């Protein structure tokens with residue numbers, strides 16, 4: 600039995616992440632999705648709460664055969680103990696998946712195997728691009744799983760990101 604760990608901010612969970620999960624599913628029996636920067640929300644860079652991101656991921660993967668766990672991981676001021684912090688919050692895992700250079704370095708220094716995934720359609724499948732389109736109210740829905748559109752609608756996410764982006768641009 601192999602269990603993987605895939606960390607990201609998932610602001611929001613988009614089709615690039617979804618493709619990564621589908622390809623990881625061919626390599627592991629179970630997957631933990633670490634919801635990074637879990638304490639951050641209500642900003643243009645991090646609009647969605649950890650709970651909302653759990654909903655996005657859980658509902659997007661409801662029909663998948665893969666056993667998944669979404670676990671919130673708050674940021675720490677000390678990179679040197681971040682891997683221990685992650686391990687204290689997550690079910691045990693055998694391999695970590697990330698393309699983030701700092702995350703790769705920290706896991707490798709801690710002796711955890713890291714695998715990188717190919718980038719899928721990165722010109723549009725990027726959190727920053729999805730958020731920019733949400734703020735402008737233009738054609739973001741096709742970049743995310745249908746379940747994410749439903750969660751954003753249910754939680755008033757579009758109004759929130761548009762409002763916080765107004766505040767950010769007014770220097771508030």
Ligand SMILES: Nc1ncnc2c1ncn2[C@@H]1O[C@H](COP(=O)(O)OP(=O)(O)OP(=O)(O)O)[C@@H](O)[C@H]1O
Pocket residue numbers: 606607608609610614615616619696697698699716717718719720721724725726727728
């Ligand atoms: N289109 C994609 N294809 C494959 N991997 C991706 C894609 N987009 C993001 N990832 C990877 O998923 C992980 C989590 O990404 P993250 O949540 O930061 O999304 P992002 O799209 O890079 O967002 P942002 O623009 O908000 O930084 C990272 O390792 C990142 O490289």
Ligand SMILES: NC(=O)c1ccc[n+]([C@@H]2O[C@H](COP(=O)(O)O)[C@@H](O)[C@H]2O)c1
Pocket residue numbers: 606607608609634635636637673674675676677678681697698699701702705
């Ligand atoms: N010291 C820390 O708290 C620390 C270190 C490395 C990564 N992280 C987090 O891990 C996540 C990595 O995800 P991304 O690859 O999406 O950037 C982010 O939420 C990042 O803040 C935190």
